Amino acid sequence: MTGSTRPSxxxxxxxxxxxxxxxxxxxxxxxxxxxxxxxxxxxLVLKTDTVAAGVHFFRDDPWxxxxxxxxxxxxxxxxxxxxxxxxxLMSLALPADWREDxxxxxxxxxxxxxxxxxxxxxxxxxxxxxxxxxxxxxxLGAVPTGRMVxxxxxxxxxxxYVSGTLGDAALGLELRLHPESAETWGLDAAARAHLAxxxxxxxxxxxxxxxxxxxxxxxxxLSDGLGIDLERMCRGSGVGAEIDATALPLSxxxxxxxxxxxxxLAAVVGGGDDYEILAAVDPAEASAFEAAAxxxxxxxxxxxxxxxxxxxxxxxxxxxxxxxxxxxxxxx
Amino acid sequence: MTGSTRPSxxxxxxxxxxxxxxxxxxxxxxxxxxxxxxxxxxxLVLKTDTVAAGVHFFRDDPWxxxxxxxxxxxxxxxxxxxxxxxxxLMSLALPADWREDxxxxxxxxxxxxxxxxxxxxxxxxxxxxxxxxxxxxxxLGAVPTGRMVxxxxxxxxxxxYVSGTLGDAALGLELRLHPESAETWGLDAAARAHLAxxxxxxxxxxxxxxxxxxxxxxxxxLSDGLGIDLERMCRGSGVGAEIDATALPLSxxxxxxxxxxxxxLAAVVGGGDDYEILAAVDPAEASAFEAAAxxxxxxxxxxxxxxxxxxxxxxxxxxxxxxxxxxxxxxx
Numbered sequence: 001m002t003g004s005t006r007p008s009x010x011x012x013x014x015x016x017x018x019x020x021x022x023x024x025x026x027x028x029x030x031x032x033x034x035x036x037x038x039x040x041x042x043x044l045v046l047k048t049d050t051v052a053a054g055v056h057f058f059r060d061d062p063w064x065x066x067x068x069x070x071x072x073x074x075x076x077x078x079x080x081x082x083x084x085x086x087x088x089l090m091s092l093a094l095p096a097d098w099r100e101d102x103x104x105x106x107x108x109x110x111x112x113x114x115x116x117x118x119x120x121x122x123x124x125x126x127x128x129x130x131x132x133x134x135x136x137x138x139x140l141g142a143v144p145t146g147r148m149v150x151x152x153x154x155x156x157x158x159x160x161y162v163s164g165t166l167g168d169a170a171l172g173l174e175l176r177l178h179p180e181s182a183e184t185w186g187l188d189a190a191a192r193a194h195l196a197x198x199x200x201x202x203x204x205x206x207x208x209x210x211x212x213x214x215x216x217x218x219x220x221x222l223s224d225g226l227g228i229d230l231e232r233m234c235r236g237s238g239v240g241a242e243i244d245a246t247a248l249p250l251s252x253x254x255x256x257x258x259x260x261x262x263x264x265l266a267a268v269v270g271g272g273d274d275y276e277i278l279a280a281v282d283p284a285e286a287s288a289f290e291a292a293a294x295x296x297x298x299x300x301x302x303x304x305x306x307x308x309x310x311x312x313x314x315x316x317x318x319x320x321x322x323x324x325x326x327x328x329x330x331x332x
Numbered sequence: 333m334t335g336s337t338r339p340s341x342x343x344x345x346x347x348x349x350x351x352x353x354x355x356x357x358x359x360x361x362x363x364x365x366x367x368x369x370x371x372x373x374x375x376l377v378l379k380t381d382t383v384a385a386g387v388h389f390f391r392d393d394p395w396x397x398x399x400x401x402x403x404x405x406x407x408x409x410x411x412x413x414x415x416x417x418x419x420x421l422m423s424l425a426l427p428a429d430w431r432e433d434x435x436x437x438x439x440x441x442x443x444x445x446x447x448x449x450x451x452x453x454x455x456x457x458x459x460x461x462x463x464x465x466x467x468x469x470x471x472l473g474a475v476p477t478g479r480m481v482x483x484x485x486x487x488x489x490x491x492x493y494v495s496g497t498l499g500d501a502a503l504g505l506e507l508r509l510h511p512e513s514a515e516t517w518g519l520d521a522a523a524r525a526h527l528a529x530x531x532x533x534x535x536x537x538x539x540x541x542x543x544x545x546x547x548x549x550x551x552x553x554l555s556d557g558l559g560i561d562l563e564r565m566c567r568g569s570g571v572g573a574e575i576d577a578t579a580l581p582l583s584x585x586x587x588x589x590x591x592x593x594x595x596x597l598a599a600v601v602g603g604g605d606d607y608e609i610l611a612a613v614d615p616a617e618a619s620a621f622e623a624a625a626x627x628x629x630x631x632x633x634x635x636x637x638x639x640x641x642x643x644x645x646x647x648x649x650x651x652x653x654x655x656x657x658x659x660x661x662x663x664x
Binding site: 010025027030031032033034035036037038043044045046047048049050052053055056077078080081083089090091093122123124125127128129130131132134136138140141143145146148150151152220221232236 | 359375382409466472482483
């Protein structure tokens with residue numbers, strides 16, 4: 001369609017968004033608000049996150065993947081809190097030149113994720129964007145009352161675990177910005193595709209949520225990099241931590257990069273967009289946690305331990321030296 | 333501060349946003365998610381709305397008023413649903429050139445509104461904006477289970493009411509774009525200030541929520557203009573409506589404009605940003621509704637009635653002719 005026959009906002013909602021509003025709480029997007037009857041005996045876990053063209057994704061990224069990323073970065077937080085996701089509200093800011101097939105892809109991407117995780121669109125807002133696609137999603141999940149897994153609850157002596165592998169997304173972004181690095185690193189097509197995919201499409205660890213709820217003392221998802229996020233957990237908890245660089249879990253692709261260029265450890269410790277889970281687990285719960293994670297099909301790796309000294313967060317390198325995992329400061 | 337000493341995101345949150353996170357559900361913004369224990373016996377009413385520089389406000393508008401507008405457009409929806417507001421999540425996209433005093437004003441504006449209505453910031457996200465300030469707020473309110481006042485529930489025979497006065501914000505916007513209109517319309521300083529204020533800062537009708545909950549059959553807030561919004565209520569309800577142009581409530585300022593330029597009735601019927609309430613009330617409840625509104629200090633005016641014929645929505649003009657209140661179609 002041309003701009004002059006562009007569908008109205010009501011038409012757009014009816015055609016592409018209403019099919020995503022599968023829960024009765026959404027009232028088929030036919031009201032000003034959603035109306036959610038909270039699950040009895042549960043707290044609601046609430047998170048909002050925005051992704052914007054040119055900031056969190058490239059302007060030429062496919063809209064189905066942008067939509068899924070926008071949803072998944074929020075689901076990742078719910079997973080870390082031990083929550084079962086219920087649904088989401090979405091504010092969609094469309095650039096002036098949006099095309100119907102882009103929007104169809106956007107809705108298809110959300111539908112594909114809703115088929116994986118049983119969430120519903122609850123409601124939203126659609127506006128013109130002054131500059132590129134911007135998607136804000138507010139996700140709601142449920143945990144048994146008083147049981148949300150906190151970030152600021154780690155205790156000295158706890159073991160530190162991370163799910164999956166670290167650094168892939170940061171290396172995927174690096175490859176996107178500097179495709180010639182693939183040659184330097186000697187990566188084959190499969191390795192390149194793995195890293196690219198990990199940047200484009202996070203894998204929220206919702207399968208790990210029950211294990212966290214049952215066995216973790218503290219947890220958070222890793223969005224800004226292990227170093228910064230671990231410092232946040234420690235600062236909130238009034239503790240320190242020591243992590244072992246040689247224990248950080250790597251994909252084959254990331255291991256290949258580090259074998260060629262060891263300084264890329266910075267991407268593993270400091271790179272963002274991992275969307276893996278960092279958890280502090282009482283040693284008495286460690287084997288039960290590991291078993292529950294294995295049963296859920298989510299790999300977890302023990303990477304270090306929580307220390308008593310507030311603010312003392314260090315990375316033990318392979319050569320035996322120790323350093324803060326970050327500069328301890330971040331502009332945004 | 334200069335760009336190079338710009339505070340980190342964590343510092344920004346601690347300094348300006350944490351003081352707004354007054355409810356325990358916010359966990360002092362020290363976790364990845366908020367954790368809300370829903371009020372027993374209640375449904376949660378959920379709404380998300382975005383305001384963007386250059387789309388919903390002017391780039392030189394004061395940030396305290398932008399913040400309050402962003403919050404209030406959401407509170408207005410909760411009011412229409414008969415809900416008691418609990419709190420909100422906020423995604424704040426800051427332009428590259430944001431200044432600390434702007435952000436201080438932004439937080440001060442929210443704090444002023446939180447002093448009027450007892451809501452808390454629950455959580456949020458802060459990002460760089462590619463182009464100007466963008467604020468997305470997701471508001472949560474509570475209504476007794478099953479009692480949310482619906483939009484699509486009007487019935488033939490219901491009386492139609494609106495709160496406050498209509499068209500002021502649209503005329504305020506017109507004055508902002510064409511200040512010379514004030515001369516044409518013969519407006520004094522007080523009238524100009526009234527219209528300008530009504531555009532800048534909506535007044536969510538939360539005081540009317542209990543009267544709506546007790547007595548309204550259907551309700552919605554007016555954000556896109558009475559004509560479009562009434563058509564939406566009627567379409568959802570499978571009914572029609574007739575409204576009387578001479579019954580539409582006007583401020584002194586708007587009445588003065590219409591006395592000079594009668595075609596400005598279009599701003600009253602079709603102008604956006606009223607943030608008043610449109611309610612359909614069973615005639616048997618009408619006097620109780622009017623009494624409850626009066627007791628709450630919110631003026632309401634009877635403007636017409638709901639008709640049986642689906643899709644038959646008409647505005648009766650002073651000269652006795654009738655027409656659809658809108659073209660029935662809206663680009664965005």
